[in-house]
Amino acid sequence: MDFAVFWIAAGVAGAAAINLIFQSKPINSVLSLVVVLFALAVLYLQLSAEFIAALQIIIYAGAIMVLFLFVVMLLNLNQDQFGSNRKPGLRSFGVLIGGTLIIEISLIARAFVSSSPTDGQVVAAEFGSVAQVGRLLFGEYLLPFELTSILLLIAVAGALVLAGKREEAQPPEERS
Amino acid sequence: MLELRGIIDAIWSFIVGLLAGLGIPQWAIELVGYALIAVVMFGVVAVIVLFLVWWERKVSAKMQDRLGPMRVGWHGIIQTIADAIKLLQKEDITPKAIDFPIHFWAPVVTFVAAFMVYVTVPFGKGLIVSDLSVGVLYIIAITTFTVIGLLMAGWGSNNKYSLLGGFRSAAQVVSYEVPLSLALLGVIMISQTLSLGTIVTQQDNLLKWYVWRQPLGFLIFWIAATAECNRTPFDLPEADSELVAGFVTEYSGMKFAMFFLAEFVNMFTASVVAVTLFFGGWMSPFGPDFGPSWMWFLGKTMFFVFVLMWFRWTYPRLRVDQLMGFAWKVLLPLAFLNILLTGLGIYLFDGLK
Amino acid sequence: MIPLSHYLLVSAVLFGLGTVGVLISRNLITILMSVELMLNAANLALISFARWHADPGAHVFVFIIFVVAAAEAAVGLSLVIAIFRRKNTVDVDELNILKG
Numbered sequence: 001m002d003f004a005v006f007w008i009a010a011g012v013a014g015a016a017a018i019n020l021i022f023q024s025k026p027i028n029s030v031l032s033l034v035v036v037l038f039a040l041a042v043l044y045l046q047l048s049a050e051f052i053a054a055l056q057i058i059i060y061a062g063a064i065m066v067l068f069l070f071v072v073m074l075l076n077l078n079q080d081q082f083g084s085n086r087k088p089g090l091r092s093f094g095v096l097i098g099g100t101l102i103i104e105i106s107l108i109a110r111a112f113v114s115s116s117p118t119d120g121q122v123v124a125a126e127f128g129s130v131a132q133v134g135r136l137l138f139g140e141y142l143l144p145f146e147l148t149s150i151l152l153l154i155a156v157a158g159a160l161v162l163a164g165k166r167e168e169a170q171p172p173e174e175r176s
Numbered sequence: 177m178l179e180l181r182g183i184i185d186a187i188w189s190f191i192v193g194l195l196a197g198l199g200i201p202q203w204a205i206e207l208v209g210y211a212l213i214a215v216v217m218f219g220v221v222a223v224i225v226l227f228l229v230w231w232e233r234k235v236s237a238k239m240q241d242r243l244g245p246m247r248v249g250w251h252g253i254i255q256t257i258a259d260a261i262k263l264l265q266k267e268d269i270t271p272k273a274i275d276f277p278i279h280f281w282a283p284v285v286t287f288v289a290a291f292m293v294y295v296t297v298p299f300g301k302g303l304i305v306s307d308l309s310v311g312v313l314y315i316i317a318i319t320t321f322t323v324i325g326l327l328m329a330g331w332g333s334n335n336k337y338s339l340l341g342g343f344r345s346a347a348q349v350v351s352y353e354v355p356l357s358l359a360l361l362g363v364i365m366i367s368q369t370l371s372l373g374t375i376v377t378q379q380d381n382l383l384k385w386y387v388w389r390q391p392l393g394f395l396i397f398w399i400a401a402t403a404e405c406n407r408t409p410f411d412l413p414e415a416d417s418e419l420v421a422g423f424v425t426e427y428s429g430m431k432f433a434m435f436f437l438a439e440f441v442n443m444f445t446a447s448v449v450a451v452t453l454f455f456g457g458w459m460s461p462f463g464p465d466f467g468p469s470w471m472w473f474l475g476k477t478m479f480f481v482f483v484l485m486w487f488r489w490t491y492p493r494l495r496v497d498q499l500m501g502f503a504w505k506v507l508l509p510l511a512f513l514n515i516l517l518t519g520l521g522i523y524l525f526d527g528l529k
Numbered sequence: 530m531i532p533l534s535h536y537l538l539v540s541a542v543l544f545g546l547g548t549v550g551v552l553i554s555r556n557l558i559t560i561l562m563s564v565e566l567m568l569n570a571a572n573l574a575l576i577s578f579a580r581w582h583a584d585p586g587a588h589v590f591v592f593i594i595f596v597v598a599a600a601e602a603a604v605g606l607s608l609v610i611a612i613f614r615r616k617n618t619v620d621v622d623e624l625n626i627l628k629g
Contacts, residue, residue: 001203006531010539017543017566018613021550026558027278027331033562034324036543043536047580052572052591054313056359059595062320063350064565064602069327070346071606072337072558075613095549095593098549105541110534125622129309130370141589149598155600163607 006046013039026077031069037061049128180470181302184301203297213305224474225440229256232440232485239489248389267431269333269377274426278332283427283434286325290441292318297448298373299456305371312364315372315449316357319404322347326423329435333426341422344496349404351503356400358511362393362518363453375455380464387454389521394454396507401446403503406439407484409491410499447480536577544570557612557619561605568598 016035023029037060044053126132137145195205230245230253237244244403245252270279296311298304308314323346330342363386367375379385387394403410424435451457455476458469494502543566550563572591579587614617 002531005205006535010535013539014542014546017546020562020566021546021554021559025275025558025572026556027275028523029562031278031324031328034567036566037569040573043539043573044576046531047536047576049576049588049591050308050310052576052588054310054317055592055595058320059318059599060565060569061324062317062353064599066320066323066327066346066350067602067606068558069324069331070343071609073327073331073343075610075619077556077619085603094549094552094570097552098545101548102541102545105544106538108536109541112594127583128585128588130313132585133592136564136585137588137592141586144567144589144593148593151600152596159603159607163610 002046005042009039009042009046013043026072027069030065030072033068034061037065047128051128051130051133063074177300181300181466184303193203203272203421211385217305218291220299221294221441221444224444225437226256226260228440228444228481229259229436231481232488235482235485236489239486260433263309264430268429268431273334273427275332275334278328279426280332280348282325282328282332283431283438284325285328286311286322286438287434289318289321289325290438290445292321293445293448295370298376298452298457298473300468300473303458303470307371310370311372312360312370312375312453314446316353316360319442319445320349320353322404322438325438329423329427330357333423335426338423341425345406345423346494348406348410348499348503351500352400352403352410352507355396355507355511356404358508358515359393359396359400359496360449360453362390362514363365365515365518365522366390372452372457376452376459379456380459382456382461385454385456385461390454390514390518391525392510393518394450396511396514397454398450400503400507402484405442405484407443408488409494411488411493443475443481443484447484450480451476533577533581537574540570540574540577542570543573544566555620555622557609557621558606560621561602561609564605565598565602568594 014038016032016039020029020032020036023032037056041053041056044050044056191208191212194207195208200208233255234244234251236242245255248255248258270276293315295305296308298307298312324350326345327342330338330340330345331340363375364370366386366389367378369375375386424432427435451473458473459474460466460469460472547563547565547567547570550566552561554560572594575587575591575594579585580594609619612624616623
């Protein structure tokens with residue numbers, strides 16, 4: 001049962017990730033990424049990371065991906081507007097590099113795994129619960145947590161400056 | 177003796193005995209169990225929603241001094257079933273210029289997301305499919321999927337009115353999600369748990385309802401929930417007088433029915449969350465074990481659904497800028513204030529544990 | 530129980546696919562999404578190691594990665610919008626003003 005769930009989730013994540021890369025329509029890529037995120041949330045649940053799984057859906061699928069969808073729609077990005085993909089030569093070169101990277105990471109991971117305990121440790125039912133992660137966040141890791149809030153503030157300011165309306169906007173030809 | 181849990185357990189053990197007698201392996205029986213639970217939950221919620229559709233028409237008729245549906249059955253009570261059959265038979269028109277896969281999957285995403293919430297809803301004593309330890313977070317997470325469905329519908333239809341509806345819904349739902357979640361945080365701070373089952377059992381009489389300790393939180397939640405359901409006065413995504421029908425413009429037949437049902441399911445969900453977190457869920461107001469628990473649950477929930485309908489036929493629609501301004505400039509600061517006050521209250525009265 | 534290597538394999542595949550996406554795509558939005566995919570692959574590796582060593586500290590780290598991803602998406606997408614306003618395209622090959 002565990003293995004069935006794992007293989008289904010992993011397969012869906014992989015297929016959707018491939019679809020993400022090779023789709024020519026941006027909107028399809030966005031929706032494939034939503035599927036990947038959902039499948040990953042299932043994997044997180046299997047690894048008894050309930051809090052992270054819930055956050056994955058709320059933050060990623062609920063906020064970040066909606067932002068992506070929103071931008072794709074706002075700019076009305078259809079297939080024809082960004083032309084064809086790269087030349088076949090460059091394209092296969094990219095796939096080659098990516099494939100090499102996958103094999104490399106897998107080899108490193110295998111070497112690493114074979115040197116560490118094969119069986120996972122038994123964890124308490126509390127592991128990964130909101131209470132436990134919360135205690136860590138507001139205790140041991142308080143400083144990084146507070147720093148993330150500053151990061152978010154900077155991001156808000158940056159987004160407003162970059163994407164906000166400007167009064168004195170000149171036509172693009174004169175500027176470039 | 178009116179508790180349903182015993183009856184369900186009896187039926188289930190009968191089925192298990194039957195299947196085991198046929199020599200079906202354990203895992204297959206488990207699978208059948210999950211499938212049965214899913215079907216039963218779907219059935220229960222669907223029946224409730226069919227009732228709500230009829231009820232909404234009756235309530236609106238009453239408020240406008242009309243009769244509403246009267247012909248099919250007693251006071252038109254099976255009118256919705258007749259309508260559903262009509263919608264099923266209708267031709268499913270798919271416009272030529274649409275983005276087909278997205279147009280096709282949009283109602284499915286919305287519909288499934290609307291129903292998935294009920295996995296962790298306590299309908300009564302012991303009537304909960306799975307009392308998740310992250311229950312409240314789960315509900316917030318699943319409801320966000322509705323936005324994606326609406327955006328898909330808006331884009332896939334390739335129609336400017338649909339697209340505008342999709343835009344509005346995305347902006348509105350994402351904005352109101354923030355005060356909504358923060359308002360629920362007050363209850364979570366007091367109850368010290370995210371599991372809906374435990375939150376209900378903590379409120380075992382009228383005085384222990386969390387609404388008395390979280391009046392501001394409830395108010396914020398209720399306004400934000402109305403917006404999340406895209407109900408009037410926040411029905412901008414499908415404002416009929418401005419956007420034809422918003423994101424459902426290009427849908428017909430069964431796909432339209434799915435959007436329509438999902439809207440009513442969301443309405444019911446909002447009421448369920450309000451009742452469970454603030455009004456004691458299935459617990460009766462007069463202490464535990466007073467009358468059947470599921471009746472209390474349904475009664476309270478129906479009252480809140482009625483309030484939503486009441487809103488719809490009373491208030492005019494907001495403008496887009498008013499809507500966004502209200503979420504970010506009024507509700508959000510109030511939600512923060514609520515959290516601050518709750519924390520202060522816990523610190524002063526309970527002390528730090 | 531599923532061995533750690535399985536999760537690491539999935540993580541490696543997702544990371545590699547993200548890299549491919551960054552390399553072969555011309556669309557800025559797809560590139561941004563591929564970066565998100567790589568972040569997610571890293572998250573999966575972190576979570577599986579956390580489960581293996583029974584140390585929830587990695588969950589905190591993943592939480593922080595979520596925040597970084599959100600900030601990255603917000604700033605990145607506003608950059609995309611700003612570029613689109615200026616050049617009316619999101620094709621990275623067209624963004625060659627700095628080319629001598």
